[in-house]
Amino acid sequence: MPDSPRARFILYSTAGYFVLAMAWIFLSDKLLSNLIDVHSMVWLSTVKGMFFVLATTAMLRIALRIVSTLPTANGGSVLSHVAHSHGPIKGPNVTNYFLAVGLPLTMLLVRQSVGSTDHPLLILLVLPVILSALLGGLLPGLLATAVAAVGSTIVDPVPHGLRTMDGRDALALALLVLNGVVVSFLSELRRRAQIKAHENEELLNAVVSGTSDVVFVKDLQGRYLLINGAGARMMKMAPRDILDKDDTHLFPSPNAQELMASDRAIMQRAMTQTHEESLPFPDGQEHVFHVTKGPVVDKQGQVRGLFGISRDITERKKAEIAQQIATTVFEGSQEGILVVNPQKRIVKVNPAFCRITGYAAEEVLGQQPHMLSSGQHDAAFFRSMWTAIHDQGFWRGEICNRRKNGELYSEFLSISAVRGPDGSVQNYVGSFTDISKYKEHDEQLNRIAHYDPLTGLPNRRLLVDRLEQALRSDVSNKRMLAVCFLDLDGFKGINDQYGHAAGDALLVGVTRNLAQELRAEDILARVGGDEFVLLLANMESPEACSQALDRMLLAVATPVDLPQAGISVSVTASLGVTLYPQDEADTDSLLRHADKAMYIAKESGRNRYHLFDSDSDRRAQQHSKMLHVLQNALQAGEFVLYYQPKVDLLNGRVVGAEALIRWAHPEKGVLSPAAFIDHINGSSLEQPIGQWVIEAALTQAEQWYLQGLNLRVSVNISAHHLLHPDFCEQLKLALQRHPNLPPANFELEVLETAALNDMDQAVALVECCKQLGVHFSLDDFGTGYSSLSYLRRLPVDELKIDQSFVRDMLTDDDDRGIVQAVVQLARAFGRKVIAEGVETKAHGAALLSIGCHLAQGYGIARPMPSHEFKDWTARWHTEAPWKEVAQVATEMETIAFS
Structure with missing residues (x-):
């Protein structure tokens, strides 16, 4: 068939x-x-x-x-x-x-x-x-x-x-x-x-099949009767898969419905129409088409369908947009742009070029870019530039050019070669930015970054750079370098009294006076408010350095006029000095050592210099390391409290216990305060460790009280801790955390010297604490030489005689006299008195004989852990030898007064 x-x-x-x-x-x-x-x-x-x-x-x-x-x-x-x-x-x-x-x-x-x-x-x-x-x-x-x-x-x-x-x-x-x-x-x-x-x-067929345009015919229902290969390829389909289908099978529903509605309108009007359409395609992109559509009419004039010819103009649209963008960028760019032909003649410039150079476009078209040359660059510079353009296709860098008015300006220039399909150069495009203001700004920033704005002296950053250079120079010529840290004495007072303007004038005047004493190789820098650093280079000997430092102190002391205050003032300075290479350290360490030496000079009386001592620095470093270890020990809970009993020698009753800190070192065992207390005193750990001692002592006292052991527990408080502004409030909060303990069962022992340093504040704090119900004892009494008026003002409950007097009272009449005087003084002011350092029964008998019946010491009991304390109290009541002390004391008192 x-x-x-x-x-x-x-x-x-x-x-x-x-x-x-x-x-x-x-x-x-x-x-x-x-x-x-x-x-x-x-x-x-x-x-x-x-x-x-x-x-x-x-x-x-x-x-x-x-x-x-x-x-x-x-x-x-x-x-x-x-x-x-x-x-x-x-x-x-x-x-x-x-x-x-x-x-x-x-x-x-x-x-x-x-x-x-x-x-x-x-x-x-x-x-x-x-x-x-x-x-x-x-x-x-x-x-x-x-x-x-x-x-x-x-x-x-x-x-x-x-x-x-x-x-x-x-x-x-x-x-x-x-x-x-x-x-x-x-x-x-x-x-x-x-x-x-x-x-x-x-x-x-040749025209339809050979064209890249999409050719199609649709029937009255919008079904495709014909579509050429270009359309089928664009849809990623075979033509037979498109025929007899409408747009709903080819495009997303919204687009398809819009297309079919447009087609119906064209067929109804029976008129050919040309327009643009945007459609999504299987390649995932939105395509733009130039479309001509018209009705298909039979011999009787009846519309039988619709023909269409669509040309994909997506790339053309992109090119138009790119061209529009390029034109906008070219015309609107703030960078100057010039286009040069292969003969190196200017063929196009943008408005920014004219604005920056001062030339009108018609003045430069046809000219060579060399017309902008400043003459600041030699032929080798331009040869290198064109070599890079020819070899790499571009060059960029900083160049100096000349404006139409003759003014020189710096620009950052980028030149690119535009090559054709055959690789030949079609144009050179140069774009540049006027960076003159930026360079001026950079210079200002550099000055701000490296110089002090008030005095004009180098700041710390530039100082460090100059110091590094000086270190290399002095090592090579085998001379000494003196690094001096200078701090003005009394500057804060002048600044506060006469104002900041007067303070600034003083700093400028001191700078001027110091500069007059400097040699060409010396450097003076300002590193803080009233802090300066001197680098005295090429010092032949320590003696020469000493002479130079004396001149600096005299220069600082030279009077400076303060017009703002209408006066002339004179200040002094404290100088810290370290010598290189004797102090063989790096830049930061040298400055730090000089700073430490300056603080020593200031503490030593001011208006002087102090030479850095490496041994002292090593001790300070060890101290810092020890503080770090102690901080870790506090956080790890390695500190414990030992308790030394306080007894009444007359009746043998245990009346209290002093809480003494110990360090349960994980490797060295239990350490006494002598091993670490000096590092704590005066440090940042003094208050946190003191607060821990209070909390731990309150906890133990509360526990004993609940167990039926009713006695007063005392702790030692350092001067810094006692005089802290919120000490009383913190003590109140601590007592509230232990509601079962009567406040009277807690006692604070404060050194006499701590109370004497700031009597008014000490009195206020003691009164505040006593209102909470706690007791106060004045520790180491007799060592601070307090006057009777001070003793009368201090609202303490008890005086503790220092153990140095008690220990020698049996052999030294002076110490015995001091102890006896303290006892009589306590009676006169209505204070209790307790003696520490009781090491023998003879000490106890002697104390009883002069009227002091409260005592503590190794002769009674050594400090012990809390779990041993309760057993000790039971044994103490049964020990007969201490019961005889009262009888011996009575006999001694009878002999003394007979």
């Missing part, structure tokens, strides 16, 4: 024609033979033949029209399918001529086989003539007609006889020839029209 529509149509048409013709010939003759006589049948056969010729001619015309317009599956025609299936339509070939001869001869043989003299059956020859004309055109049709005519003349249907032609036969023959000629000419016209249609179709 043929595949193409045209081949199938021809097959069905010829087969139908053959069946119809055969039926007409045999059935019509049979019918006539039964109805009329022989003479009438001859005449009717002629009429029947003429009718058949007219009928077949009409059918041929109808067939030709049908074939030329028959639609195909893809919107073309049958002819297009024939063209694509069989190649280009050419003239008749040998096969056509063979058929033109063979078909009539075959029909003559059929006619001969019928054998009827009355019925020549010339109608049988019409079919091969028509087929030859249809298949081959004019010449094969005429050849078939000639063969049929000649054959019908010379071949008699009666076997072995020759045909004599009468009028009837001549008429039939003429009709046969006329039919053949007409059909041949009509077939030739059809063939030529088919050739022209094929050529037009080939041309159209």
Whole structure:
């Protein structure tokens, strides 16, 4: 079965024609033979033949029209399918001529086989003539007609006889020839029209298939009837997968609905329209198309569909946008831009170029960029620049150029070579920024960053740089470098009294006086409010350094006029000095050592200098390290309290306990305060450790009280801790955390020297604490040389005699006298008195003999952990030897007063 529509149509048409013709010939003759006589049948056969010729001619015309317009599956025609299936339509070939001869001869043989003299059956020859004309055109049709005519003349249907032609036969023959000629000419016209249609179709296909534009045709429902390869490729689909589908199968719904609505509007208006459309495609990008759409109209003027031609202008749009951006950047850029041709002539400049250089565009176009040269760069500079452009394609750097008014300015210039497809340079594009103001600003920033704005002296940053240079220089020439840290004495008072303006004037005046004493190689820097650093280079000896330092102290002491205050003032300075390379340290360490030495000079009386001592510094470092270790010990809970009993020698009762700190070192065991207390005193740890002692002692006292051990626990408070502004408040909070302990069971022991340093504050703090209910004891009494008025003012409850007096009272009459005086003084002021350092029973008896019956010391008990204290109190009441002390003391007192 043929595949193409045209081949199938021809097959069905010829087969139908053959069946119809055969039926007409045999059935019509049979019918006539039964109805009329022989003479009438001859005449009717002629009429029947003429009718058949007219009928077949009409059918041929109808067939030709049908074939030329028959639609195909893809919107073309049958002819297009024939063209694509069989190649280009050419003239008749040998096969056509063979058929033109063979078909009539075959029909003559059929006619001969019928054998009827009355019925020549010339109608049988019409079919091969028509087929030859249809298949081959004019010449094969005429050849078939000639063969049929000649054959019908010379071949008699009666076997072995020759045909004599009468009028009837001549008429039939003429009709046969006329039919053949007409059909041949009509077939030739059809063939030529088919050739022209094929050529037009080939041309159209070449245009549609070869264009990069999308060409499509849709029906009234928006379904695709035709789409070319460009459209199918853009959709990433085959053409057959697009045909008979509408836009909803190709695009997202919103876009598809918009397209179909637009198409319907165009078909309704029946007008061609050109516009731009943006559509998403399978490549994930939004494509922009220039679209021409119009209606497809039939001969009757009815709209049958829609055609469209879409050109993808996405890249053009991007290029237009890029060009617009480039133009905007070029015209609106704050950087100067110039374009130079390969001959190094300026062809284009932007407004910023004119603004920066002062030249108008028409003044520089056609000129060489060298017109801007400042003359500050040599030929080697420009050779290097152009070499980089040629080798790397660009150059950038700082350059100095000249404006139209002759002013020099600095610019940061970037030059790029623009090359064509062949690699040749088409242009050079230079862009530059005027950095003159930036450089001035940088210089200002550099001065601010490296110099003191008030005095103009180098600041710490520049000082460090100069110090590093000086260290390298002095090492090489084997001279000493003196690093001196200078701090003005009394500057704060002047600044506060006369104002900051006067203080600034003083600093400027001191700077001026010091500068007059400096050598060229010396450096003076200001590193703080009233702090300066001197670098005295190339010192030959310590003696030379000492002389220079004396001159500096005298320079500082030179009076300075203060116009703001209307006075002239003189200040002194404290100088800390370290010598390099004797102090073989780095830059930071040298400055730090000089700073430490300055503080020592200030503490030593001011208006002097002090030379840094490395041994003292090592001790300070050890102290700092020890504080760090103690801080960790406090956080780790390594401190514990030991308790030393206080007893009443008259009745043997335990009246209290002094809490003494110990360090339970994880490696060295339990350490006494002698191993670490000096590092704590006066340090930042003094208050936190003192607060811990109070909290721990309160906790233990509360626990003992709840266990039935009613005694007063005392702790030692340092001067710094006691005089802290919030000491009383902190003590109040601590007591509140232990509500089960009566405040009277807690006692604070403060050194006499601590109370004497600030008597007013000490009195206020003691009174505040006593209002909380706690007791106060004045520790180490007798060592502070307090006056009777001080003792009267201090609201303490108890005086503790220092152990240094108690220990030697048995052998030293002076110490015994001091102890006896303290006891009598306590009685006079109504204070209790307790003696520490009681090491023997003889000490106890002696104390009782002079009226002091409260005591503590190693002779009674050593400090012990809290868990041993309660057992000790039980044993103490049963120890007979201390019960005898009261009796011995009574006897000694009787002897003394007898």
